[in-house]
Amino acid sequence: MSTAVGQSAVAAERPAFHMSGWATFILFLLGILAGVALNSYISPPPPANPYAELLQVGEPPESAAVVKVVLADDARTLSRMLPGEILQGLGKAIDPLEEVFEAKFVGGTERKGDILASYVMTGRGNAGQSFSVGVVFRVSGGKVIGVN
Amino acid sequence: MGKGLRTALATVLLGGLLGYLVTGLGGPLIEEMALFGNRESTEARRYMIAVLENEPETLANLTPKGDVVSRAMQYLQSDESQGQWTPLSLTYLGGLTKGGLQVHNYAIELRSASGREQFIPLALTLANGKVIRRE
Numbered sequence: 587m588s589t590a591v592g593q594s595a596v597a598a599e600r601p602a603f604h605m606s607g608w609a610t611f612i613l614f615l616l617g618i619l620a621g622v623a624l625n626s627y628i629s630p631p632p633p634a635n636p637y638a639e640l641l642q643v644g645e646p647p648e649s650a651a652v653v654k655v656v657l658a659d660d661a662r663t664l665s666r667m668l669p670g671e672i673l674q675g676l677g678k679a680i681d682p683l684e685e686v687f688e689a690k691f692v693g694g695t696e697r698k699g700d701i702l703a704s705y706v707m708t709g710r711g712n713a714g715q716s717f718s719v720g721v722v723f724r725v726s727g728g729k730v731i732g733v734n
Numbered sequence: 735m736g737k738g739l740r741t742a743l744a745t746v747l748l749g750g751l752l753g754y755l756v757t758g759l760g761g762p763l764i765e766e767m768a769l770f771g772n773r774e775s776t777e778a779r780r781y782m783i784a785v786l787e788n789e790p791e792t793l794a795n796l797t798p799k800g801d802v803v804s805r806a807m808q809y810l811q812s813d814e815s816q817g818q819w820t821p822l823s824l825t826y827l828g829g830l831t832k833g834g835l836q837v838h839n840y841a842i843e844l845r846s847a848s849g850r851e852q853f854i855p856l857a858l859t860l861a862n863g864k865v866i867r868r869e
Contacts, residue, residue, distance in 0.1 A: 625754050640841065694827060702827065702841045718835045734869055
């Protein structure tokens with residue numbers, strides 16, 4: 587009986603495990619790194635581009651002017667700026683947006699004098715929902731000659 | 735298992751959970767705020783490569799499942815365009831993440847069987863990893 591009491595007394599006196607602050611911090615940091623690595627593994631980066639890539643160019647003033655008018659919702663000026671065929675292309679490109687709130691130039695490239703200037707336009711769709719579409723203007727010879 | 739080991743394991747797991755959540759939730763948020771520019775999406779790149787390589791199965795996996803007729807049309811278009819053109823370049827122009835939607839714009843250069851070269855833009859809108867609009 588006295589032996590059992592003695593053993594439990596020894597167990598009670600055993601010092602409780604305490605990790606030092608640094609050890610806890612390092613383990614926590616390791617955990618964070620493992621979590622980040624796991625997330626990167628689950629959502630891998632885009633596959634390598636097997637084709638050649640063209641150089642990026644800045645925003646051409648011709649498409650910037652058109653976008654400014656679209657944002658101003660100025661149909662009269664837009665009708666004077668673009669011929670019917672290109673207006674139709676623009677209408678198709680911004681479909682289903684009925685009103686454009688925001689347009690951001692996201693990048694452009696050039697090949698043999700043809701510049702493709704790309705934008706993301708955000709606005710209100712025909713069902714009243716917020717929607718974003720990609721619009722790419724083709725600029726050549728100082729004019730907008732196409733829209734996709 | 736010793737108490738020490740349990741505490742150490744719990745600390746690592748807690749850190750791991752935090753790291754995973756911060757990367758998973760913070761990444762798209764940072765993209766939406768465009769703090770470091772917009773990263774090209776894996777799905778958009780895979781879709782573009784599938785367009786250029788003429789891979790209807792991959793295209794079907796990356797688009798919302800439509801009706802049987804539209805899927806059949808996709809296969810038909812793919813069969814018809816087989817060997818019609820050779821891709822020359824694929825350039826990511828840029829994109830934006832906005833309210834659950836991702837827009838990614840590309841420029842592609844193609845050479846037709848007759849030797850005619852084309853320089854075409856393509857704008858993709860993605861939702862939940864699927865291409866919902868291609869213009």
